[in-house]
Amino acid sequence: MKKQDSNYNNESITSLKGAERVRLRPGVIFGSDGLDGCEHAFFEILSNSIDEAREGYGKKIEITRFKDDSILVRDHGRGIPVDYNPKEDCFNWELVFCELYAGGKYQNNTGENYEFSLGLNGLGTCATQYASEFMEAVIYRDGMCYQLHFEKGENIGGLMKEAVEKHPTGTQITWRPDRDVFTEIHIPLSYFQDVLKKQAVVNAGLLFELYDEESGETFQYCYENGIRDYLAELNGENGLTAVHYLQTETKGRDREDKPEYRLKFEAAFCFNNHVNVLEYYHNSSFLEYGGSPDKAVRNAFVFAIDKYLKSNSLYKKDEKKITFADVEESLILVINSFSTVTSYENQTKKSITNKFIQEAMTEFFRRQLEIYFIENKMDADKIAAQVLANKRSRETAENTRVNIRKKLTGSLDMNNRVEKFVNCRTKDVSRREIYIVEGDSALGSCKQGRDADFQAIMPIRGKILNCLKADYNKIFNSDIIIDLLKVLGCGVEVKSKHDKGLNSFDLAQLRWSKVILCTDADVDGFQIRTLLLTMLYRLVPTLIYEKKVYIAESPLYEIRHGKDKYFAYTDSEKAKITAKLKGKVKIKRSKGLGENAADMMWETTMNPETRRLILVTPDEAERTQAIFELLLGENLSGRKEHIAEEGHKYLDMIDLS
Template identity: 35%
Template sequence: MSDELELEQNSTQVEHEYGGSEIQVLEGLEAVRKRPGMYIGSTSSSGLHHLVYEIVDNAIDEALAGHCDEINVIIREGDIITVTDNGRGIPVDVQPQTGLPALEVVFTILHAGGKFGGGGYKVSGGLHGVGASVVNALSEWLEVQVHKDGKIYEMKFARGKVTQPITVVGDTDKHGTTVSFKPDPEMFTDTTVYDYDILHTRMREEAFLNAGLRIHTIDERAGQEQHDDMCYEGGIREFVTYINRNKTALHEDVIYMSGQKGDSIAEVAFQYNDSYNEIILSFANNVHTPEGGMHEEGFKRALTTTLNAYGLKKGILKGDDKVTGEDCREGLSCIISVKLTDAQFEGQTKAKLGNSEIRTLVNAVVSEKLEEFLEEHPAVGKVILEKAMTANRAREAARRARENIRRKNALEGATLPGKLADCYERDASLTEIYIVEGDSAGGSAKQGRDSRFQAILPLWGKMLNVEKARADKVYGNDKLTPVITALGAGIGDEFDAEKLRYHKVIIMADADVDGSHIRTLLLTFFFRFMRPLIEHGYVYAAVPPLYKLTRGKQSRVAFSDPERDAISAEMRGDNPNAKIDISRFKGLGEMDDHELWETTMNPETRTLKRITMEDAVQADAIFTLLMGEKVEPRREYIEQNAFRAVNLDY
């Protein structure tokens, strides 16, 4: 039940006294089952996979402490997860404060673990002592075996409650921990089915971040058997190589540097490529920090300062010439990984690192080591500076293009594109814009829409592939300018979500190859120049029907082949020989305004797909692969995945 619903219900109760009896004290793990989203973010697919990460984080903490070098993550039949490690094994002796075995404490009491006080672990990720107990609370059942001191210890739980106390079940010459659990369908009502690719991607990231740690991901489910063995002795150097695998590197070797102060360690690896985009991935104690923080600030400041100082010293930059931070990061692929004893994350989701001392450490490491590298590799230094200077000139050209657009708009007295059919509502949270392929479909959409809250912007002609263009080519492009202007939030560094005129940006294109191409080009543009649009969940794809089925005066539409067949059988009813006319929509323009409204635009009946960006590395890679300069990787991708293509062109 949502908090809002509870409040609405409570407000209907008259003269209800609010006293001490109204205060609930949730015992043990009941709090987790009452509000699971507080602990794992959500009970959707992301929360389901988060359970695995919490158990794996505990194993990786053992690796960080130098006691574990191999982890197995297994999806078994029935979507049961098993995680094994060869660490020291969770302690099984009695924990003094509680009088309970430490193993039981770890799995049944919140904020209990070896991550407090610096005794068990100097650095750790995870949920700071709640990970194992939260997984236990949200599992239908959980079993743990510990190989330690020559014995195998076992405990079993159901929905957080002990069902088998700690028991010695055998002898062993091994050491480590095995945790198996089945997520509770009472908690995860959307799905309890694991996606191997999601887990594999996350575990590959962990393997990159922990040089020499071997991680196996195994799918044992019938028909889905897979096994990946990942171990990267080069650590984050190999991570950068992986990110750049479909790009053309500007220098052969990945630049790597590391440093330490006290218990804090900083590692940075980066390499430039010939693209116009930057990708910086930062981590603190192996936890991805998508909003950056002090470690990213320290890196960016040191990179800009060092490159400018080097350029002036070598005469590559003249006089007052300077390159900005953005110029210095064009075409950069970079991994920043820091490990520290008391990581302070901003926000519950740990999106941003707040330790100011880490900014100082990263800045010092990069400033010193990059200066040394550039002195020893002058050819690489020259390539990097020339790339930054070219970016600077292009940025200046983009600035002029922006100014020209502003002046033009000011002179003409109109800021919105002529083809835009705007809506009347001015509250952006209530409005939506359909970006429609073609004038004919745009005409039907304008006629069929609800003009109170739906705006229509038709596109025409060939769209610019921004993957192969700098910002100066994007500004002033006659196909993209109407989109930029209509949305009203600017692009690139100037993008401001607060100024966005519509909170649903819906791409409506034909269900064929050309339509897919239009969608990909637009999404590439949004990803590269308006990324917050996707990150904040404002971008959608409309799902137009594929078929129209008619019997007499009755007509219906279908969105897939199976649905077509089911509707056809339903319309025949008791007469298997009844004639059903089935036609395939060749494009949106074939539909009249009423059909387009009912099938694709009516909020009561339409289907929209929200465009999300779960994995920045994967998103960057796929846009580079599909829209970039290199043909060979794209050909390989098409050859490997062509069998999956459906509904291309009839």
């Protein structure tokens, strides 16, 4: 049906003007109106100072993070031109601070003002000014000190200037991001530290000094030899290979009808079994998503290493070729590139899309890697062996997970497919309980003693595999473990370096409100319980963290006094009970769950009103992990030492019969 009254007419079309273009739509310029956008605004101002330093004007940039969330950036460059510009018939400060798409970097392909620069679009300074509660600029150049003050995108007082004698040139900008523009303006110290370290890496010899007013600390970042020093730091003393450094310069175009531009880049890489890092920088901007350089590296490294493996007959017969995942796992690489024309994916500069850059880097790395492998045969063999080892480990892990999924997913009638599992009637997961019990005899007494409406029984046959020591292939070849995981229904949490996106765990699919471990109160029972906990801890640790796992305490003694019956769970409880009773008492030592009568099982272990359940909590997860690994892991000497020191406390529990 047509609306009768519409106000959509020729007067409905409006445009944002001046500061409103940024203040009302900050996400368009900064990528976000949240903290990410606020952080990017800082980087825009920092970028201008870096561009000056890289042109040879200034060797130090100072940054202050104030308690009130305002920020100061000071450089020792040439100083922003802010006086009258006859060519534009206005003041330069109006262009720089109040006009989007205005600046001194539009002729970069000629190298007139800046050979290579972070800022290309003339947006950063103006956009940050528009998005600020206030901004103050103090600029020294041409023997003058210029001062500007802005509030919420509006200039207050015009340009103030005075002559100064023998003052070094430079620009100091202080501003506070506006809460009316950004939803959050409290940039954490860690962000400044991370950004400044990265910029020190790719601007060799440039000193960044950060003062944090909140903590009173000062931090300095400087890498005299840039990426070479940074890679040496990452590689440490245990690298598989030493750092290899490359650099080149070339020219090209992204399309035949596009202008030619200059590209230069340096790269350093090494292989390491403990650290893997890939970082790409273009015109000093960190490319979080890479783009062209990342595509080039993936192509060239796989091509070159695959070629080496084939030419040296290192693949097994019919073996699949390597992928970049196999290379990346042991690769440390940093590329620091610069071009006079750059196609960023957007203003936030997290990825570049230049076709020529991708092609030039691909060809360069293919050629240089081939030379490197010829000249460094020992390193080439180490790299080849490690990449193949990574590949085979990945394939084994992937095959294991495929097998796991086949075993654990699909339609499942647990009554038919899990041997001796006894289900309960209710479908209400909030009521359902699963008792994992020790042996067939315990199954019988628990089955008779339970409430079949909401309590299910899963018996296990003997001691299960020690899941802390076994590899995943061995674990998932265990019928007992697979049956337990099927019954739980929530999948499995596979922890390995190859597990990205392949875990099948889903807590919402858990079929039980409580998972209750019920074993005999003797040494064997305690060991089985520990092995079960170890299995849950390694394969479904979330169940412990979500407080789904319990231990059912079973009594050690049944005490009869006439017609009355009492149960004691410890020796001290037994002593207290017998002390209160007068006359003759009969004490029966529990020998196992299987010997308990059904009514006793219900009263002592399964009745929610009278049973004792111990919640397995994650409060001491690190401590639990350490104990599990000490008692069940590969640390034999540590285990012997622990037994020697602590074993005497448990001598009375040893069954020597």
